[in-house]
Amino acid sequence: LMRVRDHQGFRNVQELATRAMLNRGELGALAAADALSKLSGHRHLARWQVAGVTHQDDLLAGSEVREATPMLRAPNEAEDVVADYRHTGLTLNRHPMAMLRSLFREQQFMTAAALATLDNDAPVLVSGVVVTRQRPGSAGGVTFVTLEDETGYANIVVWKDLAARQRTTVVGARLMGVKGKVQKQGKVIHVVASELFDYNGLLNGLVSQSRDFH
Numbered sequence: 001l002m003r004v005r006d007h008q009g010f011r012n013v014q015e016l017a018t019r020a021m022l023n024r025g026e027l028g029a030l031a032a033a034d035a036l037s038k039l040s041g042h043r044h045l046a047r048w049q050v051a052g053v054t055h056q057d058d059l060l061a062g063s064e065v066r067e068a069t070p071m072l073r074a075p076n077e078a079e080d081v082v083a084d085y086r087h088t089g090l091t092l093n094r095h096p097m098a099m100l101r102s103l104f105r106e107q108q109f110m111t112a113a114a115l116a117t118l119d120n121d122a123p124v125l126v127s128g129v130v131v132t133r134q135r136p137g138s139a140g141g142v143t144f145v146t147l148e149d150e151t152g153y154a155n156i157v158v159w160k161d162l163a164a165r166q167r168t169t170v171v172g173a174r175l176m177g178v179k180g181k182v183q184k185q186g187k188v189i190h191v192v193a194s195e196l197f198d199y200n201g202l203l204n205g206l207v208s209q210s211r212d213f214h
Contacts, residue, residue: 011039012049013049031043031050032087036050041074043074096203098149101150111151122181124191128153129149141160155189156178157183158196174200175203176198177198180195
């Protein structure tokens with residue numbers, strides 16, 4: 001694909017498939033990842049056009065089969081973000097926390113970037129998409145959770161007794177809220193958790209891919 005696109009751009013999905021010699025599975029993966037929207041218009045149309053791709057024999061090579069474009073509704077921003085996370089584990093659109101920020105702001109949750117403005121031992125509420133969970137063997141049962149929001153990362157320390165009490169949330173939350181205290185050591189900032197909240201329901205089916213216990 002990269003070799004042939006350097007020679008000339010693609011006009012449509014059919015030309016991409018023909019020149020780059022991509023099979024239906026490869027095209028489907030590109031459509032699911034929203035990589036074909038510039039050629040097709042949007043993600044739903046890309047899937048439709050991939051389904052109609054044909055590989056012509058030598059006699060008909062280069063010919064086009066024209067058909068009417070279906071009136072498929074374009075996905076809204078939330079649907080695009082959901083699909084991005086489901087198929088690639090990340091998004092180039094707005095971060096899901098940016099779409100939920102007004103809701104969390106009403107409940108006094110701070111952004112990850114704002115943690116730097118707080119004093120040591122200050123009480124705080126923070127939330128984000130879980131991107132890693134780690135329980136190093138040398139940490140005495142402590143679980144470290146990294147949350148991501150639209151401003152950056154928040155590092156959460158979950159002591160062993162809290163992890164035992166709220167094991168379902170520690171293990172299963174994809175969107176987590178944390179009540180705790182700020183702990184600063186130089187430029188390193190952690191939040192020592194005293195209570196955890198599972199906000200998976202707010203994601204409306206968003207599938208994030210955290211790297212758990214690695």
